[in-house]
Amino acid sequence: xxxxxxxxxxxxxxxxxxxxxxxxxxxxxxxxxxxxxxxxxxxxxxxxxxxxxxxxxxxxxxxxxxxxxxxxxxxxxxxxxxxxxxxxxxxxxxxxxxxxxxxxxxxxxxxxxxxxxxxxxxxxxxxxxxxxxxxxxxxxxxxxxxxxxxxxxxxxxxxxxxxxxxxxxxxxxxxxxxxxxxxxxxxxxxxxxxxxxxxxxxxxxxxxxxxxxxxxxxxxxxxxxxxxxxxxxxxxxxxxxxxxxxxxxxxxxxxxxxx
Amino acid sequence: xxxxxxxxxxxxxxxxxxxxxxxxxxxxxxxxxxxxxxxxxxxxxxxxxxxxxxxxxxxxxxxxxxxxxxxxxxxxxxxxxxxxxxxxxxxxxxxxxxxxxxxxxxxxxxxxxxxxxxxxxxxxxxxxxxxxxxxxxxxxxxxxxxxxxxxxxxxxxxxxxxxxxxxxxxxxxxxxxxxxxxxxxxxxxxxxxxxxxxxxxxxxxxxxxxxxxxxxxxxxxxxxxxxxxxxxxxxxxxxxxxxxxxxxxxxxxxxxxxxxxxxxxxxxxxxxxxxxxxxxxxxxxxxxxxxxxxxxxxxxxxxxxxxxxxxxxxxxxxxx
Numbered sequence: 309x310x311x312x313x314x315x316x317x318x319x320x321x322x323x324x325x326x327x328x329x330x331x332x333x334x335x336x337x338x339x340x341x342x343x344x345x346x347x348x349x350x351x352x353x354x355x356x357x358x359x360x361x362x363x364x365x366x367x368x369x370x371x372x373x374x375x376x377x378x379x380x381x382x383x384x385x386x387x388x389x390x391x392x393x394x395x396x397x398x399x400x401x402x403x404x405x406x407x408x409x410x411x412x413x414x415x416x417x418x419x420x421x422x423x424x425x426x427x428x429x430x431x432x433x434x435x436x437x438x439x440x441x442x443x444x445x446x447x448x449x450x451x452x453x454x455x456x457x458x459x460x461x462x463x464x465x466x467x468x469x470x471x472x473x474x475x476x477x478x479x480x481x482x483x484x485x486x487x488x489x490x491x492x493x494x495x496x497x498x499x500x501x502x503x504x505x506x507x508x509x510x511x512x513x514x515x516x517x518x519x520x521x522x523x524x525x526x527x528x529x530x531x532x533x534x535x536x537x538x539x540x541x542x543x544x545x546x547x548x549x550x551x552x553x554x555x556x557x558x559x560x561x562x563x564x565x566x567x
Numbered sequence: 568x569x570x571x572x573x574x575x576x577x578x579x580x581x582x583x584x585x586x587x588x589x590x591x592x593x594x595x596x597x598x599x600x601x602x603x604x605x606x607x608x609x610x611x612x613x614x615x616x617x618x619x620x621x622x623x624x625x626x627x628x629x630x631x632x633x634x635x636x637x638x639x640x641x642x643x644x645x646x647x648x649x650x651x652x653x654x655x656x657x658x659x660x661x662x663x664x665x666x667x668x669x670x671x672x673x674x675x676x677x678x679x680x681x682x683x684x685x686x687x688x689x690x691x692x693x694x695x696x697x698x699x700x701x702x703x704x705x706x707x708x709x710x711x712x713x714x715x716x717x718x719x720x721x722x723x724x725x726x727x728x729x730x731x732x733x734x735x736x737x738x739x740x741x742x743x744x745x746x747x748x749x750x751x752x753x754x755x756x757x758x759x760x761x762x763x764x765x766x767x768x769x770x771x772x773x774x775x776x777x778x779x780x781x782x783x784x785x786x787x788x789x790x791x792x793x794x795x796x797x798x799x800x801x802x803x804x805x806x807x808x809x810x811x812x813x814x815x816x817x818x819x820x821x822x823x824x825x826x827x828x829x830x831x832x833x834x835x836x837x838x839x840x841x842x843x844x845x846x847x848x849x850x851x852x853x854x855x856x857x858x859x860x861x862x863x864x865x866x867x868x869x870x871x872x873x874x875x876x877x878x879x880x881x882x883x884x885x886x887x
Contacts, residue, residue, distance in 0.1 A: 367730075367731045368730065368731065369727055369730060369731070388733070390731065390732055390733030391732075391733070393731065395728060395731040395732075397725065397727050397728055397731075399725075402725075404599045404600060404601070404723065404724045404725070405598045405599045405600060405601040405603075406595055406598050406599040406771065406775055406781055406784050407775050407778050407779050407780060407781065407784055408720075408724060408780060408781040409779050409780040409781075412720070412780055412781050412782070413724060415717075416717070416720060416721040416724060416725075416728075416729075417728075417732070419717060419718060419721050419729075419732055419734060420732060420733055420734070421732075421733045421734055421735060424717060424718040424721075424734060425714070425715070425717060425718070426717070427717065449779070449780075450779065451779035451780070454779070467728070471732075
């Protein structure tokens with residue numbers, strides 16, 4: 309297969325030998341990563357292991373100092389079809405300095421370079437579908453600033469889903485969300501997978517999403533230290549550098565084996 | 568309405584109308600991306616342009632537009648490069664704008680005295696020619712802020728997300744910057760460079776106390792801008808007062824008034840929402856946040872940089 313031509317079987321995203329530095333410090337040191345269509349890949353690692361930088365480099369927010377990115381078989385520099393990629397940034401809020409309602413924020417996910425002046429009937433349907441997918445259709449008219457943290461996270465997921473993306477990239481979508489929003493996230497992963505679409509998500513730990521994860525990539529100090537089936541037997545305690553604080557009555561702190 | 572009998576007053580009111588529409592239409596985007604100070608900065612820089620115009624006995628408005636646009640582009644580039652140290656660099660730029668304007672104007676034939684008209688506005692001397700220029704510039708500003716409202720909203724709501732969608736984010740940011748510069752120059756004759764930013768920001772601040780959507784916020788802000796600009800100008804026909812200060816004080820008065828009137832309703836709405844959520848769900852939320860995301864350990868920093876062990880994660884769990 310010629311490397312430069314898009315191919316139906318090509319991975320949704322493939323990073324080869326990726327290196328990146330932030331403020332002179334090497335954050336990624338030769339990372340290989342690929343996500344196939346229909347695959348759900350979790351990117352795990354301790355704080356500072358480079359997992360957020362990795363996904364940000366894949367979507368062009370952090371420049372790579374070396375290595376190569378292919379999106380759907382097309383080299384990064386030649387890739388133009390950004391409507392195929394949905395991105396959920398790591399945010400504590402979906403609100404900005406001026407009020408905006410849920411529908412306005414989700415609809416902004418429909419814009420592309422070629423389609424940014426007017427949104428039509430198709431766009432409205434896509435926005436409605438995305439709102440349904442995250443269970444926020446009945447809140448479409450509410451201001452995003454009035455929602456709970458978990459609901460705002462769902463709005464950000466809906467904004468990405470409104471693109472009907474073939475590759476969904478989410479940066480810590482589980483951070484501080486409530487149970488209902490975790491279920492929404494699990495449903496989203498399930499649906500993307502059923503439709504043969506790829507998902508790459510940064511997680512602090514697998515938690516309840518574990519059964520939905522096809523493959524886990526664990527980063528440590530900017531290198532991949534595990535790429536394979538999620539460490540099921542060990543679950544959330546398996547990660548390097550894991551300190552687990554149990555909210556139980558005895559309130560003891562269990563340090564992970566590898567700390 | 569005897570004030571409409573005078574040509575100069577008609578022109579003053581029309582100028583106020585144009586400024587009342589344009590300033591908030593740009594300001595809403597600046598406030599959205601938490602850059603309310605930007606109008607102020609551009610106003611400061613425009614003063615150097617006025618100084619240049621006075622020095623060379625050319626149109627101060629033309630020089631002000633060019634200088635303000637150049638300054639706005641520099642501001643945008645500084646902002647784009649440095650998220651942290653940008654504010655100091657911008658402050659230096661703003662002081663330089665004022666000082667440069669005062670210095671240049673003092674060297675001009677008329678001396679520094681003529682600068683006052685630009686610092687605080689001089690509505691009553693707006694000529695028919697001035698008004699035509701203002702009308703054209705205002706039309707351009709509104710064409711941008713209304714015609715491009717969807718991409719501008721997206722960029723100002725979440726710039727990083729906008730980048731990933733493939734939107735021309737830098738071009739849109741520069742467009743906002745230049746549009747703000749043009750607006751500052753349009754508004755200069757009405758409220759003065761030192762108060763320009765108030766007309767961009769305060770109507771938005773009033774509107775967002777009453778609204779939940781961006782579109783309505785923008786529309787209400789423009790309406791408020793028109794009302795305070797025109798009524799403030801009209802007021803100065805009857806009362807001996809500078810129009811710029813009158814307009815801005817009217818706006819701030821309205822801001823306080825709306826805040827006082829709206830506050831009880833907001834409190835009631837917040838209480839209503841609080842009772843919507845059953846307490847058990849709150850408890851669950853807290854429990855799961857701790858249990859599932861390890862937020863307690865993460866926030867206390869115990870996760871960071873301790874994973875120096877060479878062992879892969881696939882090993883047995885620590886016995887407890």
